[in-house]
């Protein structure tokens with residue numbers, strides 16, 4: 249059941265973090281399979297963080313994962329920690345361990361952000377510029393692909409991807425990918441898509457769990473500005489969907505129905 253909220257966003261609330269991850273995994277498999285049926289291929293933007301990785305682990309465990317033609321899926325990241333490639337903090341390393349190394353993806357269609365020990369050395373601006381080119385090439389002139397689904401997490405203070413409150417990244421209106429430094433969430437140096445890039449996605453799914461996120465979730469639905477609460481600026485061209493557990497939904501200005509956990 250979805251509840252339409254402010255800014256035409258939909259909200260679906262699940263009983264707990266485990267149900268949220270499993271249900272979002274099923275929803276993502278279906279959305280990407282439908283995109284492939286309609287267009288022959290699909291594209292997804294992954295997120296780091298505990299909820300984002302839990303979703304990938306649920307997909308790995310799901311028999312429905314074989315409904316997807318993995319060889320016709322393009323995988324991107326909404327942000328990446330700018331650390332060495334084999335650093336456990338890398339979002340792509342965590343995603344590969346959770347799922348990507350277990351499914352028959354086309355390696356040429358997995359678009360990771362350069363690591364700090366990669367071809368651009370310890371230069372996050374160069375890594376951001378290179379990822380900008382990756383997106384532009386995939387978009388065939390539109391600058392950024394119209395991703396089928398972009399997964400985004402959020403922090404308790406309202407960051408999403410690696411766009412943190414009151415930062416240049418939150419004010420970026422031109423570039424699609426930027427380097428961010430001194431992030432309050434470690435590691436401090438990251439590469440992140442910006443709002444212009446995020447808003448190219450057809451569907452943006454904001455997925456989060458836990459009471460620590462409840463205030464930011466509610467503030468976004470009360471009309472907070474995107475510079476002070478970046479997650480409020482994350483919206484898709486076709487749909488913005490909030491996927492929450494009951495704790496993260498607890499302070500919403502209305503009481504959405506909860507998708508119960510059935511025994």
Ligand SMILES: O=C(O)[C@H](O)[C@@H](O)[C@H](O)[C@H](O)COP(=O)(O)O
Nearest residue numbers: 296297298299401402403408409
């Ligand atoms: O690289 C990152 O850290 C993520 O992209 C970040 O935006 C994350 O999604 C949120 O901080 C939520 O993280 P949790 O799900 O672990 O709370």
